[in-house]
Amino acid sequence: MANDTASYAAGPIGVFDSGYGGLTILDKIRRRLPQYEYLYLGDNARAPYGVRSFDVVYDFTLQAVKYLFSRGCQLVILACNTASAKALRSIQQNDLPTIDPTRRVLGVIRPTVEKIGEITRNGNIGIFGTPGTIQSRSYDMEIEKMYGGRFKTFGQECPLWVPLVESQEADGPGADYFVKKYTDALLAQCPDIDSVILGCTHYPLIAPKIRQYMPPGITIVEQGAIVADSLADYLRRHPEMECRCRRGGTATYLTTENATRFGSMATLFLHTPVTATHIPL
Ligand code: DGL
Numbered sequence: 001m002a003n004d005t006a007s008y009a010a011g012p013i014g015v016f017d018s019g020y021g022g023l024t025i026l027d028k029i030r031r032r033l034p035q036y037e038y039l040y041l042g043d044n045a046r047a048p049y050g051v052r053s054f055d056v057v058y059d060f061t062l063q064a065v066k067y068l069f070s071r072g073c074q075l076v077i078l079a080c081n082t083a084s085a086k087a088l089r090s091i092q093q094n095d096l097p098t099i100d101p102t103r104r105v106l107g108v109i110r111p112t113v114e115k116i117g118e119i120t121r122n123g124n125i126g127i128f129g130t131p132g133t134i135q136s137r138s139y140d141m142e143i144e145k146m147y148g149g150r151f152k153t154f155g156q157e158c159p160l161w162v163p164l165v166e167s168q169e170a171d172g173p174g175a176d177y178f179v180k181k182y183t184d185a186l187l188a189q190c191p192d193i194d195s196v197i198l199g200c201t202h203y204p205l206i207a208p209k210i211r212q213y214m215p216p217g218i219t220i221v222e223q224g225a226i227v228a229d230s231l232a233d234y235l236r237r238h239p240e241m242e243c244r245c246r247r248g249g250t251a252t253y254l255t256t257e258n259a260t261r262f263g264s265m266a267t268l269f270l271h272t273p274v275t276a277t278h279i280p281l
Contacts, residue, residue, distance in 0.1 A: 010246040011072030012039040015079050016064045019047035019166050020262075021202030022079030023269050025108065028224030029077070030251060032232055037248035039071055043281060044257035048162040049082045050130020050200070057132060061087035062095060063281050065105055074244040077231065078107045081199050081223075082130045085109060085138040104241060111230035112197055112223050113142040116151075119195050119219055123151040126186045126196035126218075128210070131157045133199055154193060156186040162202045168265065170206040176213075179206065183213040195219040205269060254279045 015026045019042045026040050041064055043049075049057050061083040068076050078084045084107030091105050116125060127139045134155040143153055160178045164170050186196065196218055198204060204222045211220060235242040253276040255262035266274035 009072065009074065010244045011074050012037040012248075012252070013245050014038075014065075014068035014071070014073035014076035015040045016061070016068060016076060016083065017042055017078075017080040017201055018049040018060075018082065019044045019162070019202070020205070020265055020269060021162070021165065021200060023266055024201050024204040024222070024224050025077070025079035025227050026251065027270055028228040029231055032225070032228035033235070034249055035247050037246045038251040039068060039073055039254065040251060041068060041254045041279075042256070042262060044166070044255050044262060046256065046281075047166055048130065049080065050132045050162055051159060052082075052132065054086050054132075054136075057082055057086040058090055060281075062091060065091060065095075066099065067279070067281060069099065069103060072246075074103050075241055076103075076105045077227070078105060079201050079227070081108055081138075081201060082132040083107070085133045085136040106231070106234065108201065108223055108227050109138055109142055109199075111227050112199070112221070113139065113146055114230070115226045116143065116195065116197060116221065117147055119221060120151060122192065122194045124190055124193040124195075125151055125153050126190070126193040127153060127155045127199045128158050128161075128182065128186065128196060128203060129155065129199035130162060131159050139197065139199055152190070154186060154189045156182055156189065158182040158200070158203075161206055162200065165202040165205045168268075170209070175206065175209055179209040180213045183210060187215075193218060195221055197221045198223065253277070256281050 013036050015022055065076050088107040134157045140153045164175050253274055255276050259276040259278040262276040263274050
């Protein structure tokens with residue numbers, strides 16, 4: 001009986017990112033699914049993840065997932081492409097069966113790839129991402145798997161965009177140079193792309209500048225609403241998990257860096273007052 005109770009425990013939906021980027025996903029998830037309780041964790045002290053090795057991203061992500069589980073989360077969203085690219089599969093296949101086979105960890109790459117088929121018209125798809133995400137070729141492989149070679153993908157690493165966002169320089173004049181540098185580099189790979197995936201959850205925070213330097217006919221694909229719709233669909237198809245997601249309409253924010261700084265940055269990004277708590281990982 002005790003076990004039954006434990007297996008049906010409910011908790012907040014965990015949302016994890018290396019830093020502030022996942023807030024762009026949480027924001028859209030909360031608009032789509034306001035009824036649940038959310039626990040956000042930003043590993044700001046160790047961001048950016050995008051330039052780190054596979055093993056390090058996997059270790060950091062697993063620590064974060066275990067921490068969110070320890071706080072009662074039954075479902076964790078990796079609101080981070082780098083973590084989704086480098087850690088999700090191992091966590092799902094190797095770690096969850098031993099930690100707790102009833103809990104779930106979901107990522108952001110697959111929902112985005114599912115959607116891109118409806119968006120592209122000529123099949124030439126650009127992807128902006130961190131070096132880790134682009135070098136993993138996760139998007140290319142997932143698109144190939146889902147659409148069987150009908151589309152061409154062009155990945156562009158943008159190693160300086162996350163540091164610009166994390167250091168609050170995304171709107172500053174210095175950002176223009178690095179936005180133009182990577183948008184030009186993508187267009188040089190293929191001038192004929194018709195859509196580009198912002199394959200890093202930090203990039204919506206620099207999207208106004210990205211738009212400025214991309215030709216107007218190109219669809220810029222942000223992930224927030226896509227991931228939110230996909231989560232809503234997942235919960236509809238999985239009532240056994242839906243009933244383990246606690247209701248309450250609240251969000252709690254945790255960071256591995258300074259809580260005051262996180263709170264003021266998150267307040268700027270979410271346009272609502274945010275108070276954060278520091279936790280060690
Ligand atoms: N927001 C993350 C992503 O979607 C990570 C960026 C980073 O820490 O480099 O890839």
